[in-house]
Amino acid sequence: MRLPAQVYQQFDADPAREVPGEGFGGWRTVEVELEPARTALVVMHAWDCGRPDAFPGWRRVVEYMPRADQILAEVFPPLLAAVRSSPLSVFHVVGGGRDYYRHLPGYQRAVALTAAATAPLQVTPDATHERLCALRRATVVPGPHNQADVAAGFAQIDFAPAARPVGDEGVAENGDQLAALCAAQGINHLIYVGFALNWCLLMSPGGMVDMARHGCLCSTIAEATTAVENHETAREEREKRQALWRVAVEFGFVFHLQPFLRALPARSP
Structure with missing residues (x-):
């Protein structure tokens, strides 16, 4: 499977330049060559977050939801249909704190293949720690007036x-x-799609940082993801550009949707 990356x-x-x-x-x-049998598309945190009017406080915090909705509607159907008709595997990485997946045979297979997991060692919070966390919830994310909607949204995630x-x-659900x-x-090569590239796909359990430690190449498809943006970057989606650079330098390759689809071979009968 050959395609541009x-x-x-x-x-x-x-060193001779003012800015080296x-x-x-x-x-x-x-041009890169992929071995289809060794490659998987990883769909990570591609959630149904409810109607746009269902949890307005959640959408006031997660500004990329409209972009994610558009990607889910326009990019995911042809991408997943094409991959499922090819020799590539499809994996899903889940999260969000709600059990919407443990009944699935693919999850039960992952559990059966994995040794008993131990929870990460946790530090002991004290009163100062709790006050600092409360300060962050009030001043960084999500804001007191949004907390109820965020909690309600995660309670129904699917x-x-x-x-x-x-x-x-x-x-x-983890690396x-x-x-x-x-x-x-x-x-040995995972191509991530889902939400969001500079946050969950990078840092959450089962994301690129985890899987690079297991020796996997970790790539992405630019049109099949978006990023968490801020006030200064949202208009031009500069954080997405930064995240694509990070993937290309640290983890793997950046593919574009149409060349990827054209390069997919058909699955053998």
Whole structure:
């Protein structure tokens, strides 16, 4: 499976320049070869978050939801249909604190493949710690007036219809489970789609940081994800551009949707 990919040439800094990093080569297009049997599409945190008017406080905090809704409607159906008709595997990474997936055969398979997990060791909070956390909830995210809607939204979270697992597609809630699914099927290259690239897909359990530690290449499809933006970046989606750079430099490759779809081989009968 050959297709173009975006890489970022993070060399050579030029000490003769006022800003040495401006000597870097920047974005480049290269042809890459993927082994379909060793590659999986990972659909991560592609949630049904309710109607736009259902939890207004949640949408006041998670500004990318309209972009995610559009991607789920326009990009996911043709992408997942094409991948499911190819030799690539499809895995799902879940989260959100609600049990909407433990009944699925793909999750039960991941659990059966994984040794008994131990919860990460937790530090002991004290009164000062609790006050600092409360200060962050009040002044950083989500804001006191949004907390009820955020909690109510997470209480009903589910797979988005366009991202629901089919059959026994693997379902993992952490990196160990996803690594076990990879090992069982000989997968070593994960192509992430879902929400959001610079947050969950990077840092949450089963995200790129986790899976890079297991030795996986971790790539993405630019049109099939978005990023958490802020006041200064939202109009131009600069945080998404930053996240794509991070993927290209640290984890894998950046693919574009149409070349990826064209390159997918058909599954053997």
